Amino acid sequence: MNKKKRKVDDVFDPDYDYVYGIVSTGTDWYFILHSTEGIYSTSRTEYRISLTEDILKNDTKLRKNVKRVLEVIVGLLKDRAIGSEEPANKKRCVEEIIKKK
Template structure:
């Protein structure tokens, strides 16, 4: 079986999608707001992201990729966040505008969170949240299973927190 890093992109996207859908469901229950997810979203002149999470405006751009392409994924995510930010600004009234947008870059095992503003970008690149997928995590009660639960929960808490902040 190996680790998730050794798996193909389709399997990685399934893990990412499951986590994102669960976070959206939780946020809907907590806020009562309608939140949607659009996979394989192709932004105008900004390239493709794997997912865009949207309420009345784009909230989070998610880009996933291979570990060896992480710099490219970061650049793509920042470009998409910039485009989404500009689109949001055009759609909203001045008093309703958010002055930021969130981005997520993930390799499936490492999760990086970005805060994009016109003045700059903040990122967790030095301290990504890590989810370690190993076969031994399937053994009930194992330390690997406990670590997997704890780390997935932490990633989901951050994503739900970001969504609640924006809706």
Template structure:
């Protein structure tokens, strides 16, 4: 195993070929709150705090349909992001 290649982090221009990527997606989660981020040359955009949330309280877990609906919404966003980045 060549450990020399792990000595330094790659710079953005080494990690991403600029002509191929005008924007990059990011996903940040606490497990209950989900944030979807778009970083482009024009700026950084993020979803709001309460838009994508999976409540794990006892009351919320009593109604599995509500939990499924929220999980489905989050997975739809993730699938959409993956489809968009598919080359």
């Protein structure tokens, strides 16, 4: 087990500092972006996975909502993976999210 803590310089790209966060109650999902400018929501869309008995019996809607949440998570992971390769493009994308707010 690696108990060594990472330093801020190891976590953030020195060209542009931002990191995504996911907050969930289990049914409600919120995706946030934390940058040097502040904390922002990455989407205006509400993400909800309802787990009622009716939904569990006919799981079409459940599958659709789970797919939507997973698509956002995969997109955030891809963005961070590619972020170090194209810092100028990533900086522009983050600035666009900030301008929308």
